[in-house]
Amino acid sequence: MRSFLLPLTACACLVVLPAAAGELAAGPTMSSKSAPAASAATDYAPGARACLAEAVYFETKGTSLRAGQAVAYVILNRRAHEEFPPKVCDVVADGCQFSYQCDGQPERMADPAERERAFRAAESVLEGRIDDPTEGALFFHAEKAVAVDWFETRDRTVEIGGNVFYR
Numbered sequence: 001m002r003s004f005l006l007p008l009t010a011c012a013c014l015v016v017l018p019a020a021a022g023e024l025a026a027g028p029t030m031s032s033k034s035a036p037a038a039s040a041a042t043d044y045a046p047g048a049r050a051c052l053a054e055a056v057y058f059e060t061k062g063t064s065l066r067a068g069q070a071v072a073y074v075i076l077n078r079r080a081h082e083e084f085p086p087k088v089c090d091v092v093a094d095g096c097q098f099s100y101q102c103d104g105q106p107e108r109m110a111d112p113a114e115r116e117r118a119f120r121a122a123e124s125v126l127e128g129r130i131d132d133p134t135e136g137a138l139f140f141h142a143e144k145a146v147a148v149d150w151f152e153t154r155d156r157t158v159e160i161g162g163n164v165f166y167r
Helices: 048-060 065-079 088-092 112-126 149-153
Strands: 003-008 013-018 139-142 156-160 163-166
Touching: 048 065, 048 088, 048 112, 065 088, 065 112, 065 139, 065 156, 065 163
Parallel strands: none
Antiparallel strands: 003 013, 139 163, 156 163
């Protein structure tokens, strides 16, 4: 099987994609920020699919496809919100919003099954095949996380795959 290396400049890492995986990047920038949910007509900046899959991989490893889709939706919801960057890769790389970005470890998506699950989750959300299971969440944390002040300042929406989601 032939593979390609896809540089993710915003995520500062590389993802190995099988040649059969199809496109190496999604299309141009989304025309409207009013609806975070994707559709067949919605376009995203190059690399959006890979950046979204990377975040899903590291934030939901060992959980379900639905948990991955929930995290993917948080990223798209942020992208559509005025307080966050307007591109998927920029949302993923925004400060230390996603813990794996600041853990000092290289971002290697080494587990093939988890990588495939992460890409399936990202694609299903980007293509608009599922509705937002987070009810518009912009934030999440692990169920077992130590409580911090911001938990109380947000509306809790759902719990999925060991994460608690908030608007």
